[in-house]
Amino acid sequence: METSTMRDYLKFYINGAWVDPVDSSRTLDVINPATEASAGRISMGSAADVDRAVKAARAAFPSYSTTSVADRVALLEAIIAEYKNRIPDMAAAITEEMGAPATLAQRAQAAMGIAHLQAALTVLKDYHFQEQRGSTMIVKEPIGVCGLITPWNWPVNQIACKVAPALATGCTMVLKPSEIAPFSAVIWTEILHAAGVPAGVFNLVNGEGPTVGAAISSHPEVDMVSFTGSTRAGIEVARNAAPTVKRVHQELGGKSPNVILPDADLQKAVTAGVRGVMNNSGQSCNAPTRMLVPNSRMDEVLAIARAAGEATTVGDPASGATIGPVVSDAQWKKIQSLIEKGIEEGADLVVGGPGRPEGLERGYYVKPTVFGRVNNTMTIAREEIFGPVLAILGYDTVEEAIRIANDTPYGLAAYVSGTDVEQVRQVASRLRAGQVNLNSSAPDMMAPFGGFKQSGNGREWGDHAFAEFLEVKAVLGFAPATKAA
Structure with missing residues (x-):
C-alpha cells in the first residue's frame, strides 16, 4: 500500500x-x-x-x-x-x-x-x-x-x-x-x-x-x-x-516509578531509563516516567540524563531519528502545558523544554525533556504526561524510595535497577504495580500485563x-x- x-x-x-x-x-x-x-x-x-x-x-x-x-x-x-x-x-x-x-x-x-x-x-x-x-x-x-x-x-x-x-x-x-x-x-x-x-x-x-x-x-x-x-x-x-x-x-493510565538503587550502575540504568521514556515519543502507558535516584548522586545522574536526552534525535519518521512526532495537536498542546508547569513549579530543566525542536516548524514534535530535582507533589510527578518527558526525583533511603514509588494513584508498571539481586527482588515485592521490570529485562509475551x-x-x-x-x-x-x- x-x-x-x-x-x-x-x-x-x-x-x-x-x-x-x-x-x-x-x-x-x-x-x-x-x-x-x-x-x-x-x-x-x-x-x-x-x-x-x-x-x-x-x-x-x-x-x-x-x-x-x-x-x-x-x-x-x-x-x-x-x-x-x-x-x-x-x-x-x-x-x-x-x-x-x-x-x-x-x-x-x-x-x-x-x-x-x-x-x-x-x-x-x-x-x-x-x-x-x-x-x-x-x-x-x-x-x-x-x-x-x-x-x-x-x-x-x-x-x-x-x-x-x-x-x-x-x-x-x-x-x-x-x-x-x-x-x-x-x-x-x-x-x-x-x-x-x-x-x-x-x-x-x-x-x-x-x-x-x-x-x-x-x-x-x-x-x-x-x-x-x-x-x-x-x-x-x-x-x-x-x-x-x-x-x-x-x-x-500509568505514572510508573523507576527505582535506581544506590549500588546500581548509574551510567547503564539512567541511560536505559531515559530511553525507556523517550521511546515511541513517550506515548506508552507503562513508560518509566518517574526516575527515583539517591540524592547523594543527583548531580552525576543529571549529567548522564542530560547526555541521554541530547542523544535522543527528533525528526520525520522516515529520517532515522530516534523519535517522531506525538500523535496530535491536542496532545502536543497538553504536553507543552505540562512542561511549562514543571518549570513554573520549580523543577530543574535538565534538557529540552517548551516549543518545537529547532528546524521542525511543521509536525507535532516535542523536545525530549528531562526535569531534575522533582518532588512527588509536583504536577509533572502526579499526572500522566504521555510525551517524551522524564521527572527525576531524589531519595535518601531505600525505604523512602519505595514510599515515593507507591505514592501515586496509578499502578501499571514499575522498574528496579541494582547489582544486589536480593535487594532488587525485595524492593520489587513491595511495589504496588501489575508488572515490575528488574534491571531492564526483555519483554515477555506470556507475562500478564495490567x-x-x-x-x-x-x-x-x-x-x-x-x-x-x-x-x-x-x-x-x-x-x-x-x-x-
Missing part, C-alpha cells in the same frame, strides 16, 4: 462484509502528525452501526463458541500467515496515522501484532477448558459478545492483545479502534477477512468514544467490554457498562488474557461421587 495515497476507509466491517454506515454523512480526516495534513478519511459511526455489529456478533456466537480447539488453532495459524504478508502495509499505516519512526513501526509496533497472535496460539494448544474436581466439572466457556475499545499509541498491539485471546476462547466481538489512528485497524480487518474468520465473529465500527464507545459499553447484548486508554475514559466505560452488569476489563489501583482491572497477554474472555461454570454431579477409602 503506497503511503502517498490518501486512504478513504469509509465502510465498516459487519457480518463478514464491508458495508456503508447507517448515516454516511459524518466523516473525519485522519491527520498525519508528521505533516499536519490529512492522510485519509474514515466514517464516524453511530449507535445504530454498533447495534448492527452487535447483532451480527450475537448471531455468530452459537456456532463459533462451539468450534473445536483444533478449528480455532487452524484459524489463528491462518491469521498469522496472512499477517506476515501484510507487515510492510501495517508498519506504513502506523507511521502515517500516529507518527512512529519507520524502524519502530516495523520492528516493534507491527511486530507486536504477530507476537500476540503467536502467544494466543501457543496458549490455546495446551489450555484446559475443563477440569474435574471430585464429582464436579469446572468448565470455562466463552463469555459471549465482546466490545473492544482500543487506543492510538500502540494501535495494532492493543487490537491484537484483545482480539487474539477473544478468538482463541470462542468469543465474537465488535472493535472500535481509536479514530485518531484507525488505518492499522482496517488493515487488521482485511487480514482477518482474508484468513477466513467466519462472518459475524469479528466486526469493526469506527467512531469516537462518546458515541460509538458509549454505545458498545452500554449495549445490553454485549457481555463484556475490554478498554485500553486513559483512566478518565475508563471510568466512563465502567459507568456506561454498569446498568447491564457486564464484565469490564480496563488497561488504563494494573493495580487506577491503572485498571484484569490482565492481558499470554494465558492470563484468556480468563478475561471466559465464564466459569461448575457442573455438580457430573461424575459419581467417590467414597473415601
Whole structure:
C-alpha cells in the first residue's frame, strides 16, 4: 500500500462484509502528525452501526463458541500467515496515522501484532477448558459478545492483545479502534477477512468514544467490554457498562516509578531509563516516567540524563531519528502545558523544554525533556504526561524510595535497577504495580500485563488474557461421587 495515497476507509466491517454506515454523512480526516495534513478519511459511526455489529456478533456466537480447539488453532495459524504478508502495509499505516519512526513501526509496533497472535496460539494448544474436581466439572466457556475499545499509541498491539485471546476462547466481538489512528485497524480487518474468520465473529465500527464507545459499553447484548486508554475514559466505560452488569476489563493510565538503587550502575540504568521514556515519543502507558535516584548522586545522574536526552534525535519518521512526532495537536498542546508547569513549579530543566525542536516548524514534535530535582507533589510527578518527558526525583533511603514509588494513584508498571539481586527482588515485592521490570529485562509475551489501583482491572497477554474472555461454570454431579477409602 503506497503511503502517498490518501486512504478513504469509509465502510465498516459487519457480518463478514464491508458495508456503508447507517448515516454516511459524518466523516473525519485522519491527520498525519508528521505533516499536519490529512492522510485519509474514515466514517464516524453511530449507535445504530454498533447495534448492527452487535447483532451480527450475537448471531455468530452459537456456532463459533462451539468450534473445536483444533478449528480455532487452524484459524489463528491462518491469521498469522496472512499477517506476515501484510507487515510492510501495517508498519506504513502506523507511521502515517500516529507518527512512529519507520524502524519502530516495523520492528516493534507491527511486530507486536504477530507476537500476540503467536502467544494466543501457543496458549490455546495446551489450555484446559475443563477440569474435574471430585464429582464436579469446572468448565470455562466463552463469555459471549465482546466490545473492544482500543487506543492510538500502540494501535495494532492493543487490537491484537484483545482480539487474539477473544478468538482463541470462542468469543465474537465488535472493535472500535481509536479514530485518531484507525488505518492499522482496517488493515487488521482485511487480514482477518482474508484468513477466513467466519462472518459475524469479528466486526469493526469506527467512531469516537462518546458515541460509538458509549454505545458498545452500554449495549445490553454485549457481555463484556475490554478498554485500553486513559483512566478518565475508563471510568466512563465502567459507568456506561454498569446498568447491564457486564464484565469490564480496563488497561488504563500509568505514572510508573523507576527505582535506581544506590549500588546500581548509574551510567547503564539512567541511560536505559531515559530511553525507556523517550521511546515511541513517550506515548506508552507503562513508560518509566518517574526516575527515583539517591540524592547523594543527583548531580552525576543529571549529567548522564542530560547526555541521554541530547542523544535522543527528533525528526520525520522516515529520517532515522530516534523519535517522531506525538500523535496530535491536542496532545502536543497538553504536553507543552505540562512542561511549562514543571518549570513554573520549580523543577530543574535538565534538557529540552517548551516549543518545537529547532528546524521542525511543521509536525507535532516535542523536545525530549528531562526535569531534575522533582518532588512527588509536583504536577509533572502526579499526572500522566504521555510525551517524551522524564521527572527525576531524589531519595535518601531505600525505604523512602519505595514510599515515593507507591505514592501515586496509578499502578501499571514499575522498574528496579541494582547489582544486589536480593535487594532488587525485595524492593520489587513491595511495589504496588501489575508488572515490575528488574534491571531492564526483555519483554515477555506470556507475562500478564495490567494494573493495580487506577491503572485498571484484569490482565492481558499470554494465558492470563484468556480468563478475561471466559465464564466459569461448575457442573455438580457430573461424575459419581467417590467414597473415601
